[in-house]
Amino acid sequence: MNRYAAFLRGIGPSNPNMRNEKLRGVFEGLGFEKVGSVVSSGNVVFHSDETDTAALESRIQQALRAELGIPGGTLIRSRERLQSLVDADPFPGLTHCRETYLVVTFLREEPASVPEWPSEGRPSAVTVVGYDKAARALLSILDNRDPGTTNFMVWLEKSFGKDITTRTFLTIERTLKKLNS
Known part of the structure; x- marks a missing residue:
């Protein structure tokens, strides 16, 4: 199963x-x-x-x-894909908190621009830290102290289309825990 x-x-x-x-x-x-x-x-x-x-x-x-x-x-x-993503520790030394969100954006299709991510229009509050090819997931850090985070979803959809969805890394860890129980 x-x-x-x-x-x-x-x-x-x-x-x-x-x-x-x-x-x-x-x-x-x-x-x-x-x-x-x-x-x-x-x-x-x-x-x-x-x-x-x-x-x-x-x-x-x-x-x-x-x-x-x-x-x-x-x-x-x-x-297995989620376990591999979490085991890779994509945000080493960082903690998800009110000021800093660690986020995972799942893409339906493999983007053409891997590993060079679109930077045009990317809000200054967003740092792209990587891409997990197996999970087809863009990994980003949001600085919530910067009002530019409100443009994050607009930038994602402009860059990768609407066939995406974003979750916090904390939610991914919770989801994996539920899958493993």
């Missing part, structure tokens, strides 16, 4: 159709096992015999749209 995390784009927990229990219900309705959620922003873990993650992403997104009216995207990463 394969263990996966689905990171859903555009989830607003205040929307009744986007609450964790409804999200879990869609996954359970698709026949997945050991479905769970991690924090309230569209992170769902599950087990499945399926191995084609692109097909899983499409199937889940179609069900979310049909059953809950959620138009955002679904990006899936296996437990």
Whole structure:
């Protein structure tokens, strides 16, 4: 049985159709096992015999749209990919805190500009520290003391398109812990 995390784009927990229990219900309705959620922003873990993650992403997104009216995207990463990302310690010596966010942006497709990242228009509050090819994840540090962080998502979408989703590294660690339990 394969263990996966689905990171859903555009989830607003205040929307009744986007609450964790409804999200879990869609996954359970698709026949997945050991479905769970991690924090309230569209992170769902599950087990499945399926191995084609692109097909899983499409199937889940179609069900979310049909059953809950959620138009955002679904990006899936296996437990092994997330474990490798965390084990690589991409933010050595840094701690996620109110002033400094350590963030992971998952991309659906491999970007053409690896390893040279777009810098045009990148907010000064953002430092790109690397790219994890196996997880297709851009790794960045946000300086929340700088008002330029508000432009981070705009810059990401302009640089990599809208088929992405961003989580804090802390959320990735929590998700992995849930997958390993």
